[in-house]
């Protein structure tokens with residue numbers, strides 16, 4: 004049961020406050036990467052991108068783009084360090100950002 | 115003390131109202147991000163990794179106690195209880211909400227502060243010596259001229275759509291503390307044998323992708339001709355500066371491509387055409403502005419203070435702090451207090467709202483209400499009586515603000531890097547923290563002597579790594595951070611650009627590498643006065659390379 008799924012998640016910064024958000028399966032945007040819907044194939048990636056364009060057009064996020072992620076045991080980890088820091092918070096202020104609010108995903112940005 | 119004139123008041127209030135409207139239209143969807151982005155940038159609002167970031171201008175790095183207290187209130191109310199002082203003598207807030215920005219700007223305007231000209235292809239806030247008006251070696255306070263330049267450039271139609279951003283630095287002292295040789299235009303005041311003052315005009319310096327030391331187009335420009343001469347420079351730049359390629363658009367590239375002599379000839383020809391203009395207006399304006407920077411009412415004091423001498427003799431920690439953090443004031447009985455925002459293991463340039471209030475209190479009680487921000491990301495109380503130094507130190511120490519490391523290994527400049535910045539290729543702050551812990555022993559720092567370590571998280575070089583004695587540039591290869599080390603840079607009077615030492619290091623290897631470099635220096639130096647930079651300049655990179663890259 005320890006299979007690691009690798010795919011793409013859609014992320015952006017929320018217009019109103021700049022908070023990092025991820026598109027979920029229900030089409031809402033969540034502050035937690037663990038809730039991100041993950042596209043495992045190119046077709047579903049394209050579908051996510053279309054959702055992103057709509058969200059930009061509707062002024063939910065300022066921009067939306069795909070990031071590489073992996074999911075294991077229900078937790079999601081961004082593959083690139085930049086995205087891990089976005090998904091958790093500053094690595095030098097563990098008391099701030101998502102990591103301090105329990106929405107930081109299961110992985111420290113360094114790992 | 116500097117303050118806004120009525121014109122600025124109206125201008126800033128109008129800008130806040132405008133921004134309120136623009137932000138509302140963005141939030142309602144009336145404006146797209148593409149339409150809104152240039153508008154928010156004109157007001158210092160960026161979108162970073164975790165939130166919006168607001169860059170608030172601190173003209174000439176000069177703040178009153180009241181303004182600092184407002185910055186603290188803003189940190190508590192609109193951010194997360196802290197702010198980051200930058201190498202541009204500004205403050206940045208990292209957790210700003212678009213919805214609240216207009217209210218925030220409104221509050222700032224109540225203390226004559228704003229975020230204009232901190233971004234975009236305009237003439238940015240003019241920077242200057244953080245000891246202006248206080249330093250013992252100063253010929254004249256550079257801030258009136260800096261302010262004249264600001265007023266001249268703020269609304270000048272010819273200069274609001276330049277090929278690229280434009281940075282000016284001014285110093286009124288022969289010892290350059292404003293890094294004038296690495297700005298688009300740098301001005302340094304000199305005095306000739308007849309006792310007249312004039313400006314050395316340096317053009318085309320800069321850091322970033324193409325670091326260059328500026329070129330002196332005029333050795334000695336009569337004081338009253340400054341604006342006409344700068345207009346001539348800006349005109350040549352506007353005419354010939356490249357707009358087709360962002361990376362070639364800065365004036366430094368133009369100076370480089372035209373050649374220094376051709377550039378000078380163009381400027382002088384343009385200057386000759388318009389020389390007759392404005393000279394009187396300029397002197398009158400300068401005089402008017404100088405009133406805003408009127409010298410504080412200093413007391414007549416003896417040169418020595420017995421209380422201070424006794425405290426120094428009786429309190430070694432205080433004495434050590436005095437050695438590194440106090441600078442000579444031009445008035446007898448006064449000193450310049452440099453407050454380090456670089457505690458061991460801390461985040462360079464960060465201050466909590468409580469610390470800001472502490473500094474505001476100290477300024478009001480002991481420094482005729484004045485505070486300065488330095489481009490080293492530290493704070494300054496410019497006018498403290500020797501008699502008060504011990505008391506000031508005790509208050510600073512009680513608030514984590516008395517690190518005795520100004521200009522030493524622990525006084526590291528670091529940009530926000532990948533922990534906050536959307537342009538970053540690697541983190542800078544954790545590197546600064548581990549190095550600062552490695553050199554935690556203050557006695558050792560004092561033993562090593564002057565050492566400037568600067569770190570940038572990408573090639574944009576906000577951390578000024580090129581002009582560090584030891585510069586560190588964070589890069590990335592296949593998603594992994596690594597760090598390039600340069601040696602031999604300086605932003606002082608003898609400015610130079612550091613050069614790369616060799617292959618880069620992973621983050622965890624950087625502190626060892628720095629330690630090896632420092633130990634190599636200690637072995638090579640001829641006595642305590644033989645500084646790190648002197649040794650690097652004398653012996654070159656070779657001995658450091660050998661120590662660092664020797665086969666194990």
Ligand code: SF4
Nearest residue numbers: 529535538571572576
């Ligand atoms: S140097 Fe790069 S990483 Fe650092 S603050 Fe500037 S743009 Fe950001």
